[in-house]
Amino acid sequence: MRQLVYTKTGSYDVLQVQEVPDLTPNKDELLIQVKASGLNFADILARKGQYPDGPKTPCVMGYEVSGIVTEVGSEIDKSWIGKEVIGLCRFKGQAEQVVLKEKQVYEKPASLSFEEAASIPVxxxxxxxxxxxxxxxxxxxxxxxxxxxxxxxxxxxxxxxxxxxxxxxxxxxxxxxxxxxxxxxxxxxxxxxxxxxxxxxxxxxxxxxxxxxxxxxxxxxxxxxxxxxxxxxxxxxxxxxxxxxxxxxxxxxxxxxxxxxxxxxxxxxxxxxxxxxxxxxxxHLWHESDKAALWMKAILDGVETGWVRPHVDKTFTLEEAGEAHRYIEERRNIGKVVLVVK
Ligand SMILES: NC(=O)c1ccc[n+]([C@@H]2O[C@H](COP(=O)([O-])OP(=O)(O)OC[C@H]3O[C@@H](n4cnc5c(N)ncnc54)[C@H](OP(=O)(O)O)[C@@H]3O)[C@@H](O)[C@H]2O)c1
CATH class of the missing domain: 3.40.50.720 (NAD(P)-binding Rossmann-like Domain)
Known part of the structure; x- marks a missing residue:
C-alpha cells in the first residue's frame, strides 16, 4: 500500500509517497481501506518542525479518515466488514490503509461523501x-x-x-x-x-x-x-x-x-x-474516548438533522500533498482540504 511520508522537517519536497507492505489487523482492530483523509493545520506545523505532539520523522501524519472496513481481527464483530466508516487515528491516516481500534471508528452517515466524512472528526x-x-x-x-x-x-x-x-x-x-x-x-x-x-x-x-x-x-x-x-x-x-x-x-x-x-x-x-x-x-484526549464518542454522536445526529454541514473546499491526491500544504499556507482554503486516495 502507499502512504504519505514526512521524510524530515522542511519545505514541500519532504513529503513523499512510499510503497510499504499491506497492513494486517490485530485481534482487536479493524482494517480500513482509506478513501479520504483530512489535512489539518497540525500537519503543516509538523512538516515545519513546529508541532511538539507530532511523531519523529520519518513519519506518516493524518488524524482522520473515511473508508471501507475490509478485514477485522478475531475479537471484532464481522458485521463491520463492508461498512463505510469514519475513523480517528493517532497519525498514519494519510495512507491507503489504516488499522484502528473499534472505539475509534464510527459508521459514516449515508448522506455524506467520503470527502465530507473525512473532514468531520478533527x-x-x-x-x-x-x-x-x-x-x-x-x-x-x-x-x-x-x-x-x-x-x-x-x-x-x-x-x-x-x-x-x-x-x-x-x-x-x-x-x-x-x-x-x-x-x-x-x-x-x-x-x-x-x-x-x-x-x-x-x-x-x-x-x-x-x-x-x-x-x-x-x-x-x-x-x-x-x-x-x-x-x-x-x-x-x-x-x-x-x-x-x-x-x-x-x-x-x-x-x-x-x-x-x-x-x-x-x-x-x-x-x-x-x-x-x-x-x-x-x-491529548485519547484517554477520554467515551467523551469523544458522546460528542461524535451529537455531531453525527447533527448531520442527520441537517445543522452539521461539513464543507470541503478542495481535494488533492496523496501525490499532490505538497500542493495541498501550500494551498492552506497561502490561506486559499475556505473550510476543509482533504487528501483523496485513488
Ligand atoms: N487544539 C486542537 O485540538 C486543535 C485542533 C484542530 C485545529 N487546531 C488549530 O486551529 C487552527 C485552525 O485549524 P484549521 O484546521 O481550521 O485550519 P485551516 O482550515 O487551515 O484554516 C486556518 C485559517 O486560519 C487563517 N490563518 C491564520 N493564520 C494562518 C497562517 N499562519 N497560515 C495559514 N492560515 C492562517 C486562514 O484564514 P484567513 O485567510 O481568514 O486568515 C486559514 O484559512 C490551527 O491553528 C490549528 O493548529 C487546534
Whole structure:
C-alpha cells in the first residue's frame, strides 16, 4: 500500500509517497481501506518542525479518515466488514490503509461523501470541545470565532448557530461573503483592520462572552481584553508561529517568539473581572474516548438533522500533498482540504 511520508522537517519536497507492505489487523482492530483523509493545520506545523505532539520523522501524519472496513481481527464483530466508516487515528491516516481500534471508528452517515466524512472528526470535535464542553456557549450570548473561514472555524459556526448565539468571526475579506451565507452575523476583516477595534465598535465597547483563539502569542492577550464580564477565552492553537517560515531554524525561532509573547493569567484578576480561560488540545484526549464518542454522536445526529454541514473546499491526491500544504499556507482554503486516495 502507499502512504504519505514526512521524510524530515522542511519545505514541500519532504513529503513523499512510499510503497510499504499491506497492513494486517490485530485481534482487536479493524482494517480500513482509506478513501479520504483530512489535512489539518497540525500537519503543516509538523512538516515545519513546529508541532511538539507530532511523531519523529520519518513519519506518516493524518488524524482522520473515511473508508471501507475490509478485514477485522478475531475479537471484532464481522458485521463491520463492508461498512463505510469514519475513523480517528493517532497519525498514519494519510495512507491507503489504516488499522484502528473499534472505539475509534464510527459508521459514516449515508448522506455524506467520503470527502465530507473525512473532514468531520478533527474540526467538529475540536469545535464541540471549545464551544459546548468547555465554552458553555448559551443562546443569549455572543461568540467571536477567530479564523472563522478555516475548517475548525466553519464547524464552530455550525455549532454556534445551532445553539442560537450571536456570531462574530475574523477572516480574510474575500471569505466574508461565504461566511455570511453560512450564517455568520458579523464578519471582521482582521488582516486589514484591527479586529479588537472593530469588535468594540460592533458591540458598543462591551466585548463578547466567548472567544476561541487559535492564533496564539500576544493575540491571546488581546482576545482576553475583548471579553465581556462572565467571558471565557478558549485557546487552541498557535498559527501565528507558522507565518514567515517554511521550516528549519527560522520555524523554531518563530515558535519560541510566539511562546514568549503568550500571556500569564492571574487568579485574582480573573476573579475580579469575572472571566475564565481554558485550553483545548484534541490530541491529548485519547484517554477520554467515551467523551469523544458522546460528542461524535451529537455531531453525527447533527448531520442527520441537517445543522452539521461539513464543507470541503478542495481535494488533492496523496501525490499532490505538497500542493495541498501550500494551498492552506497561502490561506486559499475556505473550510476543509482533504487528501483523496485513488
Ligand atoms: N487544539 C486542537 O485540538 C486543535 C485542533 C484542530 C485545529 N487546531 C488549530 O486551529 C487552527 C485552525 O485549524 P484549521 O484546521 O481550521 O485550519 P485551516 O482550515 O487551515 O484554516 C486556518 C485559517 O486560519 C487563517 N490563518 C491564520 N493564520 C494562518 C497562517 N499562519 N497560515 C495559514 N492560515 C492562517 C486562514 O484564514 P484567513 O485567510 O481568514 O486568515 C486559514 O484559512 C490551527 O491553528 C490549528 O493548529 C487546534
Amino acid at each position: 474540526t467538529y470535535l475540536t469545535a464541540w470541545a471549545l464551544l459546548v464542553a468547555m465554552g458553555g456557549l448559551q443562546k443569549e450570548e455572543s461568540v467571536l470565532i477567530h479564523n472563522a473561514g478555516g475548517g475548525v472555524g466553519l464547524a464552530q459556526l455550525d455549532i454556534a448557530k445551532h445553539i442560537g448565539a450571536t456570531t462574530y468571526g475574523t477572516a480574510s475579506e474575500r471569505k466574508h461573503g461565504f461566511l455570511k451565507e453560512r450564517g455568520l452575523d458579523h464578519p471582521i476583516d482582521y488582516r486589514n483592520k484591527d479586529w479588537y477595534d472593530e469588535l468594540m465598535k460592533l458591540t458598543g465597547k462591551r466585548g463578547v462572552e466567548l472567544i476561541t483563539d487559535p492564533l496564539g502569542g500576544d493575540e491571546w492577550k488581546k482576545s482576553y481584553r475583548a471579553l465581556r464580564a462572565t467571558g471565557r477565552l478558549g485557546m487552541f492553537g498557535i498559527s501565528v508561529a507558522s507565518i514567515n517560515s517554511s521550516g528549519g531554524l527560522r520555524a523554531k525561532y518563530e515558535l519560541i517568539k510566539t511562546v514568549l509573547k503568550m500571556p500569564t493569567f492571574k487568579p485574582l484578576s480573573l476573579l475580579d473581572k469575572n472571566r475564565g480561560v481554558y485550553g483545548v488540545n484534541l490530541g
